Amino acid sequence: MAAKTxxxxxxxxxxxxxxxxxxxxxxPSxxxxxxxxxxxxxxxxxVTTRVKPPGIVAExxxxxxxEETAARKAENSRRHRANQTLRNLLWSLAASVGLMxxxxxxxxxxxxxxxxxxxxxxxxxxAQPTVDEPLATxxxxxxxxxxxxNIGESKDGIxxxxxxxxxxxxxxxxxxxxxxxxxxxxxxxxxxxVATSVEQIDGVEWTVYDDRDGEDPGxxxxxxxxxxxxxxYAIYGTADSNEFRTLAGSLTPDIEAATAAEETAE
Numbered sequence: 001m002a003a004k005t006x007x008x009x010x011x012x013x014x015x016x017x018x019x020x021x022x023x024x025x026x027x028p029s030x031x032x033x034x035x036x037x038x039x040x041x042x043x044x045x046x047v048t049t050r051v052k053p054p055g056i057v058a059e060x061x062x063x064x065x066x067e068e069t070a071a072r073k074a075e076n077s078r079r080h081r082a083n084q085t086l087r088n089l090l091w092s093l094a095a096s097v098g099l100m101x102x103x104x105x106x107x108x109x110x111x112x113x114x115x116x117x118x119x120x121x122x123x124x125x126x127a128q129p130t131v132d133e134p135l136a137t138x139x140x141x142x143x144x145x146x147x148x149x150n151i152g153e154s155k156d157g158i159x160x161x162x163x164x165x166x167x168x169x170x171x172x173x174x175x176x177x178x179x180x181x182x183x184x185x186x187x188x189x190x191x192x193x194v195a196t197s198v199e200q201i202d203g204v205e206w207t208v209y210d211d212r213d214g215e216d217p218g219x220x221x222x223x224x225x226x227x228x229x230x231x232x233y234a235i236y237g238t239a240d241s242n243e244f245r246t247l248a249g250s251l252t253p254d255i256e257a258a259t260a261a262e263e264t265a266e
Contacts, residue, residue, distance in 0.1 A: 120163045162176050206227050209223035220237075222238070
């Protein structure tokens with residue numbers, strides 16, 4: 001007699017599961033087994049970040065406090081703004097100077113017109129009827145010129161004939177003829193300069209006032225004075241001695257004419 005046995009064993013479970021089936025018997029036998037298993041898992045974790053400790057400030061020997069950090073940053077910002085302002089100022093100044101130089105170099109400046117020489121002989125001829133003393137009109141080389149000529153009165157009321165000359169070396173010599181002048185007129189004219197020597201030129205005696213070594217003598221650095229008739233002739237200026245002698249020599253005819261007029265009057 002044949003005997004047949006079957007056996008089934010299913011098992012289920014979470015995580016892991018096994019199912020076994022076995023059968024024994026004589027004859028054929030079958031066994032089935034199945035098993036399923038499921039497993040799931042979730043987990044949450046946190047990541048730890050290491051914070052770098054504040055650095056130690058050498059000047060303080062310790063880390064800065066927040067207030068000190070804020071103050072340091074504010075000071076750095078202020079210095080940066082100040083430096084930026086200074087740089088901007090220097091650039092602006094350099095640009096202004098450059099523009100000014102450009103204007104000076106580029107802009108065409110009109111030449112100053114040369115002043116026309118004064119015809120002192122004509123001025124003397126016009127003024128001569130107003131005085132009895134002959135007015136000096138020296139005959140000079142063509143390189144000489146006059147830039148002024150007039151007749152007037154000094155502060156003390158002395159009638160004075162004046163000519164301003166430019167010498168060949170472009171220096172100045174003034175001629176003042178004081179008519180019926182007195183010593184006070186001469187002292188005032190020469191600002192109390194002291195005579196230093198006497199020189200004879202064409203038979204005329206000239207008293208020399210040399211103050212070229214003085215402190216800022218101006219237009220009275222050198223002077224020569226002669227007297228004839230009712231006039232005192234004073235020449236003074238910045239030219240050298242030779243140009244003074246040239247002018248003094250050219251006055252000889254005028255001085256002789258004044259002497260002759262005085263003798264005739266007597």
